[in-house]
Amino acid sequence: MNLFIYDQTFEGLLTIIHDAIEMNIEPDKIISTKYFQDDLFATKYNISTDPYKFDKLWNKIKEKSNEQNCQRIFKAFLSELPDIEITIYDYIKLIIETPYNIEVNFSEDCVIKINNAQKKVGRESQRVLMFVRFQKTIDDIYYASFDPKYNVIPLTVSHFRNRFADQKWVIFDTRRKFGYYYDLENVREITIGKQKVSFESGKVNNDILHMSEKLFQKLWKSYYETINIKERKNIKVHMQFLPKRFWKYLPEKDFKSELILN
Amino acid sequence: MKFETTNKLKILASAAKYDVSCASSGSNRPNKDKGLGNAAPWGICHSFTEDGRCVSLMKLMLTNHCIYDCAYCANRKSNDIQRTTFTVNELVELVIEFYRRNYIEGLFLSSGIIKNPDYTMERMVRVAKELRTMQNYNGYIHLKSIPGASEELQHQAGLYADRLSVNIEIATENNLKMLAPDKNFKSILIPMNTIRDKIIENKEERRKYRYAPRFSPAGQSTQLIIGATPDNDKHILNLAGKLYNSKKLKRVYYSGYIPVNNYDKRLPALNEPPLKRENRLYQADWLFRFYNYSINEIVNDDYPDLDLEIDPKLSYALRNPWLFPVDINKASLGTILRVPGIGVLSAKKIILGRQYSKLRLSNLKKIGVVLKRAKYFILCNELKALTINELLPENVRKIILRENKPLKQFNNAIHKQLNLFTVN
Numbered sequence: 067m068n069l070f071i072y073d074q075t076f077e078g079l080l081t082i083i084h085d086a087i088e089m090n091i092e093p094d095k096i097i098s099t100k101y102f103q104d105d106l107f108a109t110k111y112n113i114s115t116d117p118y119k120f121d122k123l124w125n126k127i128k129e130k131s132n133e134q135n136c137q138r139i140f141k142a143f144l145s146e147l148p149d150i151e152i153t154i155y156d157y158i159k160l161i162i163e164t165p166y167n168i169e170v171n172f173s174e175d176c177v178i179k180i181n182n183a184q185k186k187v188g189r190e191s192q193r194v195l196m197f198v199r200f201q202k203t204i205d206d207i208y209y210a211s212f213d214p215k216y217n218v219i220p221l222t223v224s225h226f227r228n229r230f231a232d233q234k235w236v237i238f239d240t241r242r243k244f245g246y247y248y249d250l251e252n253v254r255e256i257t258i259g260k261q262k263v264s265f266e267s268g269k270v271n272n273d274i275l276h277m278s279e280k281l282f283q284k285l286w287k288s289y290y291e292t293i294n295i296k297e298r299k300n301i302k303v304h305m306q307f308l309p310k311r312f313w314k315y316l317p318e319k320d321f322k323s324e325l326i327l328n
Numbered sequence: 329m330k331f332e333t334t335n336k337l338k339i340l341a342s343a344a345k346y347d348v349s350c351a352s353s354g355s356n357r358p359n360k361d362k363g364l365g366n367a368a369p370w371g372i373c374h375s376f377t378e379d380g381r382c383v384s385l386m387k388l389m390l391t392n393h394c395i396y397d398c399a400y401c402a403n404r405k406s407n408d409i410q411r412t413t414f415t416v417n418e419l420v421e422l423v424i425e426f427y428r429r430n431y432i433e434g435l436f437l438s439s440g441i442i443k444n445p446d447y448t449m450e451r452m453v454r455v456a457k458e459l460r461t462m463q464n465y466n467g468y469i470h471l472k473s474i475p476g477a478s479e480e481l482q483h484q485a486g487l488y489a490d491r492l493s494v495n496i497e498i499a500t501e502n503n504l505k506m507l508a509p510d511k512n513f514k515s516i517l518i519p520m521n522t523i524r525d526k527i528i529e530n531k532e533e534r535r536k537y538r539y540a541p542r543f544s545p546a547g548q549s550t551q552l553i554i555g556a557t558p559d560n561d562k563h564i565l566n567l568a569g570k571l572y573n574s575k576k577l578k579r580v581y582y583s584g585y586i587p588v589n590n591y592d593k594r595l596p597a598l599n600e601p602p603l604k605r606e607n608r609l610y611q612a613d614w615l616f617r618f619y620n621y622s623i624n625e626i627v628n629d630d631y632p633d634l635d636l637e638i639d640p641k642l643s644y645a646l647r648n649p650w651l652f653p654v655d656i657n658k659a660s661l662g663t664i665l666r667v668p669g670i671g672v673l674s675a676k677k678i679i680l681g682r683q684y685s686k687l688r689l690s691n692l693k694k695i696g697v698v699l700k701r702a703k704y705f706i707l708c709n710e711l712k713a714l715t716i717n718e719l720l721p722e723n724v725r726k727i728i729l730r731e732n733k734p735l736k737q738f739n740n741a742i743h744k745q746l747n748l749f750t751v752n
Contacts (some may be wrong), residue, residue: 170680170697195372200429208428231362232464233428250362282425285337292341293387294377297586297601303380308375317431318375 067094069108072151074098076143079116084123085113085156087162096151123158132160136171144217153179191218195225197312200235201269202276207247208235211268217242221251240265267286268315283317290318294318336412337422343392343403346588347495347551348581352384352433352468354546355490363428364465365434367490367546370638372433375735385436386426390414390452394440398508399595400497400556402588403440414443416451420458427467434468434490435459445476453481456488468546473523475515482522483543486530491546491578494519496571499564503557507594511680520575523548527576547578554609556585556595562632565612569623572616582609608634615641618672619665637729642701646721652705653715657686669701679680701728 070086070093072078079096086093091111128136139154157177160168171177193214200208208230212219219239225248226235230248238245238258247256263270313319373382391413392403403409419437426432437455439570441448454473459465471489473482486492498504499645501513523544530543538688547641550571552564568580612634615621619641626640627633635643645652645668654663656678664675674697681687681695684711692699702723704716 100354170677171684172681173685173691175598178694192372195368196374198430202429210430224458225368228359229366230364230428231359232364257599278425282429285334285422286426286431288334289337289341289386290377290383292338293345295345295379295381295586298379298381298382298584298603301378304376304378307376307380307382308482 067105067108068092068111069094069105070096070111070113071102072098072113073097073115074100075115075291076118076140077117079143079151079154080123080267081119082111082113085111085121086155087123087159088308096155096270098151109243113312127158127161131167131169135161138169138180138184141187141221142180143307144221145183145187146217147183147186149181150183153183164174187216187218187221190214190216191221193312194218194222197315198222198226198237199315202279202282203274204276205274206234206276208233209238209263209270210236210315211238211240211245211263211265213240213268219244219246227253238263240268287318333418333422336414336418337388339410339412340389340392340414341387343389343440344387344436345564346402346583346586347387347472348381348437348583349493349549349551349579350384350387350436350471351491351549351579354578355468356488357466357468357542357545359466363466364424365465365467367434367466367468367727374430374432384433385468386423386432387436387438388414388419388422390419390437390439390448390455391442392440392721393442395443396441396508396510398497398511399589399592400507400553400585400634403445404589407589416455416458419455420463421706423459423467424463424465427465429469432467434470435612436470438472439474439665441474445474449474449477449481449485453484453488456485460488470546473519475511475519475546477519479522482519483526486523486526486544487541489544491549492523492544493549493551494523495551495554496567497551499555499559499567500557503559507556514693517575520548520550520571520577525577547576549577549579549581551581551583553585554582555598556628558596560627561605561609561612561634562627562629565610565616565623565627569616570611580613582606582613589633604636605634607638608640610641615644620662621666636726639668640653641666642728645705645716646725649716649721652717653707654705655707657709658708667702667705669698669705674698699748700731704728 068091070082072082082096118192124136127139139157142150143154153176157180160174160176168177170176194212198210198212200210202208219237222237224236227248232250234249236247236256244255244257248252262274308319350553351371353369355367356369357367359366371384373384375383377383392409393411393413394403394405397404423435427434437452439448439452443735452474456469456471459469469489470491470493471485473492473494475483475494496516498507504513505512506598512610515543527547530540532540533540548700552568554564564582571577571580584603585598586593586601587598589595590597612626615626616623621644625644631647634640645666651666654667656664661675661679664670664678665672674695676685677695678697681691688709689699689703692708703713704719707715
């Protein structure tokens with residue numbers, strides 16, 4: 067069994083795929099250092115990340131296929147699904163070996179898998195755009211945290227930078243413990259301590275919350291309750307569009323904070 | 329922001345909630361000079377209420393005072409309700425603060441008529457102008473155009489708003505006159521024509537000068553109330569078809585009538601809003617806009633109303649069985665689109681996928697085509713299964729209905745949690 071190990075980065079994954087194709091060794095398993103468990107009988111390939119090899123393969127894919135397809139591979143990678151690495155390997159190999167476009171050849175398993183994975187990631191990042199709620203802090207920074215299923219926060223940064231260009235904001239991924247901060251000029255990656263925000267509820271501590279914040283949350287909540295038409299009640303559709311896992315971010319759906327607000 | 333504002337927000341949101349339109353799509357207004365906001369051309373929903381509707385725009389009335397007395401409206405002048413008016417500043421602050429927190433995608437502003445149409449429209453335009461010019465706000469704005477307002481005000485509204493709309497509400501002129509004595513079709517169609525002409529003119533202009541200001545970039549829309557009058561689906565869909573074709577509307581919304589004024593004997597007494605009918609009308613609307621059906625194929629003199637039990641596409645297929653089965657591996661896109669259960673995306677995937685190998689049922693399933701209804705209307709690269717022509721349309725209908733329904737009863741009857749210990 068051929069076991070390939072990479073350093074959790076996309077560059078690392080493409081480096082080992084580059085080497086596997088180059089050496090003509092079929093990997094049976096590709097695994098990141100995070101999940102690596104030693105296997106007595108496997109032949110291990112521990113290849114260090116090489117930007118040159120990454121560029122070479124990435125350009126080759128671009129040349130054989132198109133920009134859109136490269137995005138698709140990257141998005142599929144962000145899904146962090148088990149065994150997505152080997153699917154990406156199959157997909158890239160298929161692109162390189164086939165003389166024509168394969169991205170819509172749905173009779174190939176890896177094409178369907180890549181497409182499904184990137185669709186899931188796309189949906190999750192859309193959900194971030196929908197359900198992120200900023201809380202204003204005393205130093206006029208708008209803070210929001212999110213706990214996305216897949217690693218999609220990097221995909222949403224450009225949207226928020228374009229939209230909220232005149233306010234400082236932070237978006238923090240509480241599952242992966244990193245986030246982005248926009249300081250009116252640039253966006254940079256940050257980590258924050260647990261003292262100031264609760265990672266479980268995503269809420270900013272009361273002592274650093276802006277004095278107007280609670281008022282607007284309350285206004286929004288009362289707007290949300292008013293706009294509902296009782297005669298049309300349809301809980302099934304409601305739950306379908308607004309699954310419970312997002313409720314903790316939404317002031318309008320947060321029943322715990324009601325006690326504090328009133 | 330005072331206590332008063334909270335109260336106003338409740339009253340005026342409640343007054344605006346019966347407007348269906350909440351779309352924030354179709355405009356690609358960019359963020360200007362590092363200001364606040366932009367419009368996402370695909371539209372973003374930010375929340376969903378318990379009635380299953382999305383909350384994308386903050387729907388508000390500028391005021392719920394009104395000089396008109398329309399029977400179907402909760403804000404008619406003869407209703408004894410609490411009335412109030414937003415000041416421009418209050419409204420602007422609410423929009424900006426909600427927008428900054430990512431609660432909303434923009435503002436939907438409507439209004440009751442105070443004094444006269446021009447006076448009302450002028451105040452609405454002031455809100456939009458303040459947002460755009462003073463606050464450098466580039467998020468979405470949907471303005472209700474007031475019938476009877478001057479052309480100059482309509483023009484200004486279009487410059488600040490992303491979408492304009494004039495509601496027709498009732499599908500036939502006689503019924504409209506009966507329920508809303510202050511309105512007539514002419515007063516509604518004139519602003520619609522003005523907006524259409526200005527949009528076309530503006531498109532032409534922007535072709536010549538790239539930086540010409542946009543005029544209502546997301547087009548215009550309207551709303552029809554369903555079930556308040558005896559108009560049948562043929563009337564409603566024909567009107568909608570005309571609006572799409574000659575008025576170039578982006579959307580026609582259908583709103584199931586919710587009895588707000590039970591005392592008015594001109595209105596029917598409904599036990600519950602006609603939600604299923606509303607749903608079928610939207611499906612028919614989609615068939616017309618995206619599936620190349622003509623209105624006449626969906627509803628005609630023989631079938632003036634849509635079938636409430638099955639969707640209009642299936643209903644069309646059952647009425648025209650000689651068009652089926654369709655060979656998935658040979659038929660054109662247009663023909664595949666007419667197969668019940670196959671949507672635009674699936675049809676395109678079929679066209680793309682079949683160039684590599686002939687498709688079988690298992691391939692279709694993998695692509696994500698839903699075969700529950702489609703399987704009676706298609707041929708694949710496989711042994712011929714029973715299709716609509718062998719089973720006969722009425723039986724296909726029965727089978728599909730049976731598959732849809734009893735599932736619930738089944739669930740209730742058998743899937744009951746068992747007790748671990750019997751309690752006496």
